[in-house]
Amino acid sequence: MTRSSAADLDPDDLGFEHVPETDQSFENALAKARDGTRLTVDDAVELLTTGSDAPGIDRRRKEAVLEAADRRRAEVVGDEVTFVANLNNNVTTACNTGCLFCNFKDTAHQFETDHGGGHAGFTKTPAESREAVAGAVERGVYEVTSVSGLHPAFALNDEHHEILRGYDDAASAVNYKPPERYVTDPGTYVDQLDAMSVDGVHLHSMTPEEAYHARRGTDWNYEEVYSELADAGLDSAPGTAAEILVDEVRDVICPGKIDSQGWIDAMEGAMAAGLDTTATIMYGHVDNEMHRAIHLQRVRDLQDRTGGITEFVPLSFVHERTPLYEHGVVSGGASDAEDELLIAVSRLFLDNVENIQTSWVKYGDEKALKTLSCGANDFMGTILSEEITKRAGGSYGEFRSFDDYVDLVTSVGRIPVERSTDYRDRRRIDPDEGPPFGPTLGPKADGTPLLSERERAGRAGTDAAADD
Numbered sequence: 001m002t003r004s005s006a007a008d009l010d011p012d013d014l015g016f017e018h019v020p021e022t023d024q025s026f027e028n029a030l031a032k033a034r035d036g037t038r039l040t041v042d043d044a045v046e047l048l049t050t051g052s053d054a055p056g057i058d059r060r061r062k063e064a065v066l067e068a069a070d071r072r073r074a075e076v077v078g079d080e081v082t083f084v085a086n087l088n089n090n091v092t093t094a095c096n097t098g099c100l101f102c103n104f105k106d107t108a109h110q111f112e113t114d115h116g117g118g119h120a121g122f123t124k125t126p127a128e129s130r131e132a133v134a135g136a137v138e139r140g141v142y143e144v145t146s147v148s149g150l151h152p153a154f155a156l157n158d159e160h161h162e163i164l165r166g167y168d169d170a171a172s173a174v175n176y177k178p179p180e181r182y183v184t185d186p187g188t189y190v191d192q193l194d195a196m197s198v199d200g201v202h203l204h205s206m207t208p209e210e211a212y213h214a215r216r217g218t219d220w221n222y223e224e225v226y227s228e229l230a231d232a233g234l235d236s237a238p239g240t241a242a243e244i245l246v247d248e249v250r251d252v253i254c255p256g257k258i259d260s261q262g263w264i265d266a267m268e269g270a271m272a273a274g275l276d277t278t279a280t281i282m283y284g285h286v287d288n289e290m291h292r293a294i295h296l297q298r299v300r301d302l303q304d305r306t307g308g309i310t311e312f313v314p315l316s317f318v319h320e321r322t323p324l325y326e327h328g329v330v331s332g333g334a335s336d337a338e339d340e341l342l343i344a345v346s347r348l349f350l351d352n353v354e355n356i357q358t359s360w361v362k363y364g365d366e367k368a369l370k371t372l373s374c375g376a377n378d379f380m381g382t383i384l385s386e387e388i389t390k391r392a393g394g395s396y397g398e399f400r401s402f403d404d405y406v407d408l409v410t411s412v413g414r415i416p417v418e419r420s421t422d423y424r425d426r427r428r429i430d431p432d433e434g435p436p437f438g439p440t441l442g443p444k445a446d447g448t449p450l451l452s453e454r455e456r457a458g459r460a461g462t463d464a465a466a467d468d
């Protein structure tokens, strides 16, 4: 069943078929985790629940799971904690997909020329995107992550515009309105990537959902679309939009999105086009431990087939300003124990994905540091600007300097390491040599700090959103 509004949902009966019940025991699952036997979905459920036969989390059992994951992390990737010098450049917040966990988007009609009222969102032209990227590259950033709303005027290229214009009632048939209808034309996906290709910066962009948007209304396949995007400068694709890869959950939280198989098809297309990818899970809303375990299996299967996933990124649901919370469908996000167990079981279950990322944006510094001893080894990036979590009510900040990274990582006895997006280039940072520390791996990165003390203080209250 597809429902489109949070107000229509009965929180006490979401009708889920998948529930966290198994024939496995916690002890058996833990023994398998400890000796490195490949885990099943039932094993993962036992570990995530610390025993599905009893309600609540058992503290002692939880510590045993975290310890097993920490040991595995040490065996697989050692004591280095990696991070990247990157910029988030989101192109537009205009989106009609209506995901109930998301407050990043603004309904797209507000961006039209004949819309009277104001709005808090933005659309950047390709020239504006280039300016944002050029400024960051000048300062030593060498990765740009760009994820955006599915603006109805976005098309892959000029040919795609022609195809979409050919539809009768294109707005409802293919979610298309021509750029002339909008105050700001976002250009095409190819234009945006071309514009953001500044001095060899690594472009990490085009989620599976965006790739779907870039081929809607055509018979093009994902590999062709990603190949054209790669020609325009794309280097790797973020595997967001995964949310929970179980359709009964997607039907509740994102009925307008591609389904689980669609996400997998897009990821396979990206990798067939030669791109690296990342994979995510967005958990802690209406999902249960069985859903999380099935999700992990789908990601592991995909990685068995492709080998192109460089990292797994758990994104804990930020609830405060989202339709799911405002309509009482959920009463909050994941607990600390759930966050720790999710990181730990991701490490133990995904025996074919080397890097598990922890997000200081979602968890805050204290919890993110704790997760570095529950299985995580990557601490994401400087990002310099953050809108998705902030708009959902998250308050853990939107940028991180290398000095902060070195302080945080050394405070838990680990080794700070600057990395490239694909983890192939690495530089160990010697804390005794600085501060200030800055990035050195990019073409224009010379070790100069990305943010001076003064800028960091000055930016603490800045709002990056601009008017359309």
Ligand SMILES: C[S@@+](CC[C@H](N)C(=O)[O-])C[C@H]1O[C@@H](n2cnc3c(N)ncnc32)[C@H](O)[C@@H]1O
Pocket (backbone or CB within 6 Å): 095, 101, 102, 103, 104, 147, 148, 149, 150, 207, 208, 209, 210, 240, 241, 242, 243, 280, 281, 282, 315, 316, 317, 318, 319, 322, 388, 389, 392
């Ligand atoms: C905001 S979308 C932007 C890209 C594109 N529209 C898409 O859906 O793939 C990127 C991701 O942000 C994450 N996200 C959105 N709202 C969130 C929230 N309230 N808490 C945690 N993650 C969230 C979701 O996992 C989503 O797939």
Ligand SMILES: Nc1c(NC[C@H](O)[C@H](O)[C@H](O)CO)[nH]c(=O)[nH]c1=O
Pocket (backbone or CB within 6 Å): 084, 086, 088, 143, 145, 204, 278, 311, 313, 315, 357, 358, 359, 360, 361, 362, 380, 381, 382, 383, 386, 420, 421, 422
């Ligand atoms: N976890 C979050 C990320 N992760 C992405 C990284 O910053 C980086 O782009 C990736 O590891 C590839 O190098 N980005 C966010 O904006 N917010 C997060 O919560």
Ligand SMILES: N[C@@H](Cc1ccc(O)cc1)C(=O)O
Pocket (backbone or CB within 6 Å): 145, 147, 237, 238, 239, 240, 278, 280, 313, 315, 361, 388, 389
């Ligand atoms: N920007 C996304 C997260 C993200 C982007 C790229 C990734 O590879 C992973 C996660 C968010 O804040 O939720």
Ligand code: SF4
Pocket (backbone or CB within 6 Å): 095, 096, 097, 098, 099, 102, 103, 104, 105, 148, 149, 150, 209, 254
């Ligand atoms: S998650 Fe992405 S597709 Fe869904 S509403 Fe937000 S911006 Fe749009």
